Amino acid sequence: MHAESLPAGKAAALKAFEGMAAEPGVPKPDPILVVDNVVRRFGGLTAVNVNHVEIQRGSITALIGPNGAGKTTFFNQLTGFDTADEGQWTFNGRNMNGVSAYKVARQGMVRTFQLTKALSKLTVIENMRLGAQSQKGENFFRGLIPGLWRGQEDEITAKAEDLLQRFKLDAKRDDFAGSLSGGQRKLLEMARALMGDPQLVMLDEPMAGVNPALTQSLLGHVKNLRELGMSVLFVEHDMDMVRDISDWVIVMAQGEVIAEGPPDSVMSDERVVDAYLGAHHDAPLSAEEEERQLHEAEAELDKESTE
Amino acid sequence: MDWTLIFSRAVEAGIGSEAIIYALAAIGLNVQFGYTGLLNFGQAGFLAIGAYAIAVTVATFGLPFFLGVGIGLLLAVLMALLLGIPTLRLRADYLAIVTIAAAEIVRLVVRSVALSDTFGGTDGLQAFSGAFYDLNPYPPGEYGIPPIIGFDNRSMWVLTVGWALVAIASFILFMAMKSPWGRVLKAIREDEDAVRSLGKNVFSYKMQALVIGGVIGSLGGFIFALSRSAVQPDLFSTDLTFYAYTVLILGGAARILGPIVGSMLFWLLLIFIGTGMEEAVNSGAITFITVNQVGAIRLMLVGLGLMLLLIYRPQGIFGDKREISIDAR
Ligand SMILES: Nc1ncnc2c1ncn2[C@@H]1O[C@H](COP(=O)(O)OP(=O)(O)OP(=O)(O)O)[C@@H](O)[C@H]1O
Numbered sequence: 336m337h338a339e340s341l342p343a344g345k346a347a348a349l350k351a352f353e354g355m356a357a358e359p360g361v362p363k364p365d366p367i368l369v370v371d372n373v374v375r376r377f378g379g380l381t382a383v384n385v386n387h388v389e390i391q392r393g394s395i396t397a398l399i400g401p402n403g404a405g406k407t408t409f410f411n412q413l414t415g416f417d418t419a420d421e422g423q424w425t426f427n428g429r430n431m432n433g434v435s436a437y438k439v440a441r442q443g444m445v446r447t448f449q450l451t452k453a454l455s456k457l458t459v460i461e462n463m464r465l466g467a468q469s470q471k472g473e474n475f476f477r478g479l480i481p482g483l484w485r486g487q488e489d490e491i492t493a494k495a496e497d498l499l500q501r502f503k504l505d506a507k508r509d510d511f512a513g514s515l516s517g518g519q520r521k522l523l524e525m526a527r528a529l530m531g532d533p534q535l536v537m538l539d540e541p542m543a544g545v546n547p548a549l550t551q552s553l554l555g556h557v558k559n560l561r562e563l564g565m566s567v568l569f570v571e572h573d574m575d576m577v578r579d580i581s582d583w584v585i586v587m588a589q590g591e592v593i594a595e596g597p598p599d600s601v602m603s604d605e606r607v608v609d610a611y612l613g614a615h616h617d618a619p620l621s622a623e624e625e626e627r628q629l630h631e632a633e634a635e636l637d638k639e640s641t642e
Numbered sequence: 643m644d645w646t647l648i649f650s651r652a653v654e655a656g657i658g659s660e661a662i663i664y665a666l667a668a669i670g671l672n673v674q675f676g677y678t679g680l681l682n683f684g685q686a687g688f689l690a691i692g693a694y695a696i697a698v699t700v701a702t703f704g705l706p707f708f709l710g711v712g713i714g715l716l717l718a719v720l721m722a723l724l725l726g727i728p729t730l731r732l733r734a735d736y737l738a739i740v741t742i743a744a745a746e747i748v749r750l751v752v753r754s755v756a757l758s759d760t761f762g763g764t765d766g767l768q769a770f771s772g773a774f775y776d777l778n779p780y781p782p783g784e785y786g787i788p789p790i791i792g793f794d795n796r797s798m799w800v801l802t803v804g805w806a807l808v809a810i811a812s813f814i815l816f817m818a819m820k821s822p823w824g825r826v827l828k829a830i831r832e833d834e835d836a837v838r839s840l841g842k843n844v845f846s847y848k849m850q851a852l853v854i855g856g857v858i859g860s861l862g863g864f865i866f867a868l869s870r871s872a873v874q875p876d877l878f879s880t881d882l883t884f885y886a887y888t889v890l891i892l893g894g895a896a897r898i899l900g901p902i903v904g905s906m907l908f909w910l911l912l913i914f915i916g917t918g919m920e921e922a923v924n925s926g927a928i929t930f931i932t933v934n935q936v937g938a939i940r941l942m943l944v945g946l947g948l949m950l951l952l953i954y955r956p957q958g959i960f961g962d963k964r965e966i967s968i969d970a971r
């Protein structure tokens with residue numbers, strides 16, 4: 336691939352990661368999020384124990400790991416939805432531990448949920464409008480006088496309609512969100528998060544349940560966020576997708592960051608293979624391993640058919 | 643059987659002071675429960691605060707009537723803050739437990755022997771509504787549509803002020819619920835965490851809903867005290883709260899007109915059935931019960947009606963079926 340054929344954001348991100356050591360906790364040139372010693376225990380179980388990790392600004396970073404690795408719990412700590420037992424982290428240089436969830440979102444760090452939280456008794460467009468920040472009409476007294484917020488509401492609606500179109504939800508504009516399919520709810524939640532013009536978008540399994548054709552257009556949309564100057568941190572189990580869109584991959588297992596690296600090489604990292612195989616044996620494998628098992632299976636089939 | 647009497651009593655109850663009091667109590671609950679999903683089981687306490695604020699200010703301390711109104715509103719705000727601060731960060735059921743206890747505490751305090759010099763004990767307080775009726779613009783006489791509706795001039799004044807309060811409160815809420823502020827409340831009712839993730843201060847909105855609903859409840863307390871020119875502690879027991887919930891569910895939660903129509907219909911039916919049965923017993927049409935049993939049977943019928951309502955029309959009269967049924971998918 337030639338550098339000049341790449342979009343500017345992608346090129347900048349690749350350049351930032353060029354030659355970076357593939358080590359857990361490796362420092363990044365321009366981190367938007369820096370995490371130190373974050374620990375979260377549930378009784379005797381240490382769900383998260385992250386020593387040090389940095390997220391590069393303007394990049395798409397994937398957070399992967401086997402089920403129960405602590406990815407969602409880690410998200411919850413960072414976004415104020417849960418209280419970490421120890422540790423601190425800074426967003427844009429500002430200390431964020433102990434900051435409540437709504438303030439985290441207002442500062443530009445917006446997350447979505449693994450278990451989708453579409454507000455089903457609100458219409459799709461109302462869901463979208465809710466995502467906009469600093470609304471004048473969200474104050475009780477100003478809300479009573481429509482003249483004070485109508486103008487802003489119209490701007491918000493226009494922006495919402497634009498996003499809905501990009502997420503192929505414009506036909507559902509006035510339907511209750513509860514009538515959407517699971518995949519459509521995922522899309523709505525992601526579009527709604529973007530209404531607040533976040534700087535860092537944290538997506539917890541955004542593609543789970545979204546059909547392959549739509550996944551392609553969503554991937555395009557996530558890539559576009561990077562072009563618009565946003566940073567993306569997302570959790571995903573689908574390795575093809577991780578390879579396709581991420582600039583950098585962070586691997587968690589049993590609460591710890593065990594590896595980091597560029598998407599095409601990190602999966603062959605020995606620590607990662609161990610983590611996945613240790614967790615359960617049908618996990619993604621290295622290319623050669625997959626090839627070998629395929630041959631074995633074919634041989635088996637041949638044998639059966641000749642018998 | 644005197645059908646004119648039965649209809650007259652029923653219609654008068656449907657537009658009378660009870661309907662106003664319960665409409666205001668239910669409008670307050672509508673803000674809290676209907677729109678925001680907060681379970682306030684202590685609405686009776688807010689009515690008691692409103693009623694006793696006027697009574698104590700005027701009857702006990704001899705201070706001006708409107709000072710009593712101001713104190714009532716202020717105390718309702720304080721009570722809401724006091725209940726909300728410890729509970730609104732917790733799960734919804736904690737608010738329910740704390741509010742039901744707080745309302746009982748209010749009732750037990752105002753009926754206590756130790757404080758009877760201030761609150762009048764179980765007898766309550768009288769002689770505080772003079773200043774209110776001095777403002778009455780209706781000259782003495784009978785008003786209404788004979789033979790069905792007839793009110794004296796004092797009742798007319800209470801009804802005028804009461805329905806005006808209902809109208810003002812409903813109009814303000816109508817505007818508020820159409821605004822982005824109302825949108826945040828409805829979103830909180832469904833999923834607080836989703837709303838937090840979008841940068842809204844959920845705690846503050848829940849507190850606002852609790853305060854607004856409590857203040858509207860205290861308006862109902864004002865009308866309660868003034869319409870009877872007396873306050874008694876046991877009028878503010880937990881039944882009041884649950885009747886107000888019945889009214890709200892009957893009319894349809896999360897609808898502006900729900901509590902108003904619910905309250906009118908509730909009182910109309912309650913009195914219609916009660917008076918109808920009494921008349922039937924007195925005239926010998928029903929022989930297997932006595933007049934004394936009518937009250938209890940009337941309550942059983944209310945319970946039965948509420949059950950049927952919840953089974954066949956859970957969204958109430960005005961509710962939107964879609965808003966209710968989506969969850970059942
Ligand atoms: N509220 C909780 N109470 C007790 N244990 C919890 C709680 N939340 C998470 N855990 C535990 O913490 C560990 C990490 O869970 P987490 O949901 O963060 O995993 P994950 O990496 O997101 O997994 P998946 O890929 O399946 O979503 C799990 O062992 C889980 O059982």
Ligand SMILES: [Mg+2]
Binds near residue numbers: 406407449
């Ligand atoms: Mg998870």
